[in-house]
Amino acid sequence: MHRSDTTGPRPAWFFREYEPVGVDLGSAAAVASYDRNQGTDPDADDALLDRLDVVAGTRLVDLACGTGSLVVQAARRGAEAHGVDVSEQMLAFARARAERAGAGAHWHRAGFLDYAHRAGPADVVTTRSALHQLPDFFKQQALLNAAGVLRPGGTFYLWDVIFSFPPADAAEHLGQWIDTAGRPVGEGFTRADFEAHVREEFSTYAWILEGMLARAGFEILAHESRSPTHGEFLCRRR
Template sequence: MQSWHYDELRHCGVDYAKAEEAEAYDEQHKKFRDYEKEFGEMMAFLELEDAGNKTLIDLGCGTGATAFYAAEVFQKVYAVDISEAMIAQARKKLGAENANVAFVQAGFLGYEHEGEPAALVMTKAALHHLPDFWKQVALLRMNAMLKPGGLLYIHDVVFQFGPREYAEKIEAWIAGFEKVAGAAFRADVETHIRDEYSTFGWVLEGMLEKAGFMVEKRRSNDGFVTEYACRKVAEMGTAV
């Protein structure tokens, strides 16, 4: 690897490589998330037909919030994460019987997909760990993992408000999390804003276009958490 290349193991923000962070993850997130409902909503949003014959790559899969349900529906699931501790939690939940799930410890910038090109690449609450320049590289790499016409699903904190409104919007958003998930989680959300790399919708949408995608759908209920369904419309070749 070139000496100027981003080091994905040198995490930013919340340290998901720590075993205690990984062990506490589901309990903390279940205070404000319902993984099964999220999976159903994602599938409805994507309107993907015939998933039983399709391959899914989940980048930044974490403790398997999606993989657990996707294993029942997709022919093959590649569950990829940079943190061995998070993958260990996912493995525990999925058990040995889910032979159609392959766990891979790798990052957005290092994962080499060896199976057939996927119909769906997804990333949930993970892409914001990369600074924008490296998000662009990651999106090019996702393009290369997909079949022509394949779909990219992004679910992440992407700012949809006007730049000048940032202070009041962020204060209100953080206060909302504190109400439902407590003071400790407030600290994690503050870390997200301060130390991680969520960006504006118009920035991400420009990057998606440059990576050979067309945004088909965008959904955000709060101006923060945003879902994108993006179609691969151009072959961009292999990125580093």
């Protein structure tokens, strides 16, 4: 985790991706409770890695890796696994997880926008529950950067809070999500967390992301909405 993980100075108008947006996940307490709150599940990570054909020797980069479960599971099956995150606290947790698992992984303190990939072109780039940290203009820049990390034909996987409801029905669908997802304090992300997500973070519509993915050089192989508020894109770099 050193300076060469990132590109050089940015213009003054550039998004400050190291400053927290919305729900604060950077504190020691937030990192310690993150896996419980998020429902981190190494078996689910393995199922995703199977879907993405991640095997020994696959070079995988997980952008905004958080506590690093996906990266560690990839490293455990012999992949060259890279975890990238702006949060030193998250990376410290992820590194400890890798050490406990005896899995050699590569950790980079960098952001979607300034991550400079120094290894060979990646076979797979993933990012889950994080692209919404950027406003749409910067999401597009982040997707361009992700495409630049991948080899032609490589796989890009995106999972996030992604809206697929009709815009006119937004209040109804957001209300349903917040009503059902919020947990009591101490048991998970709270109603107030989800309210802050909608108010202060930058989740957007699937149809906007479709255009961004195409403009970043991705072919969309599959798009699935698990619910009106969550979904995934599986893409191939052209």
